Amino acid sequence: MSRSGQSHILAIGGGSFRPSRRHNQIEASALLRYGLDLTGQDRPKLGLVATAMGDAADWVLKMYGAFSGWDVEVSHLTVFPMPNVPDPRAWILEQDMIYVSGGSVANLMALWRLHGLDEAFEEAWRSGVVLSGQSAGALCWHVGGNTDSFGPELRVWAEGMALLPYSCGVHYNAEPQRRPLLQESVASGELPGGYAADEGVGLHYVGTDFIQAVSVEAGAYAYRVENEGAGRVKEFRIEPRLLTP
Structure with a gap:
């Protein structure tokens, strides 16, 4: 194996970051400290991925700021307008932990597959890189769940990487459509049985x-x-x- 000796995924329903007392800034929560501890590294390499947010520069900068004062080596991967690193696969495999932000999981998976990033993330997971993320960044590792990628009315989505052979529910106690739709889609067989997380909760596999x-x-x-x-x-x-x- 690798750094941690095992393959870890931390799928977060919500609460990765909190508002900071610094103007217009955010702070990383203890959920991300938990994920970083899984790497077994004193100064882990943390890779930030904001594909689901369209690689929004302001959000990437906020995430960098959220780890101010933490003993981590932070870098990021973008695909707009082109990959920002010469070899995205090599960058992914160099990290100790990957954090994938929320946003559109449907767009995220389409772009990852276009660029071959899905295969690189699977390779990294199997080699011991800790994979983590919130909302879209949690759904993507599973078979699927429900998403607002197509509009405010949630839809069942089953195009995830399926590293984890389960459905996933996020924002479970915060958005009223989430729970009934996940239950209906599992009951109907559209999605396999799985796990769900309230705001502030992470699922550790x-x-x-x-x-x-x-x-x-x-x-x-x-x-x-x-x-x-x-x-x-x-x-x-x-x-x-x-x-x-």
Whole structure:
């Protein structure tokens, strides 16, 4: 294996960043500290990917600022108007952890596949690079979930990388369409059973096994959603481990 000796994915439902006391800035939450600790490195290399946000320069700069004072080596990968590094695959494999921001997961996957980044991320995962991300950056590693990539009305989406053979629910307690649509799509068989996360909760997988949920919000939960057959679904609440701020 590699740095951490195992293949980790940290899929975050929401809460990767918090508003900062500095004007118009953000701060990284303990969820990202948890992910960085999984690398096993004293000064991990953190790669930021904002494809789902159209590589918005202001957002990339905010993410850099969010790690101010952290003992990390931060860099980023963009594809607009062309890749910003000579060899994106090499850049991905050099990182200890990748963080993928939210935005449009449908656009993200289309561009990753166009540039061959999906294959590079899979190679990195298998070599021990920690893969992480929020919302679109959580859905992408799974079979799919539901998304507002096509408009404000959520739609079922099943075009993820499927490194994890599950569906994924994000913003589960914050957006009222999320829970019923995930349950309906699992019950109908459009999506496989899977896991969901409230705001402030991360889903930690080792290999393809769900290990635990972690949270920066008291009273927030993760969930297992299973198809019971005959068009029925069952949801089990999972108590996360509360992280120290």
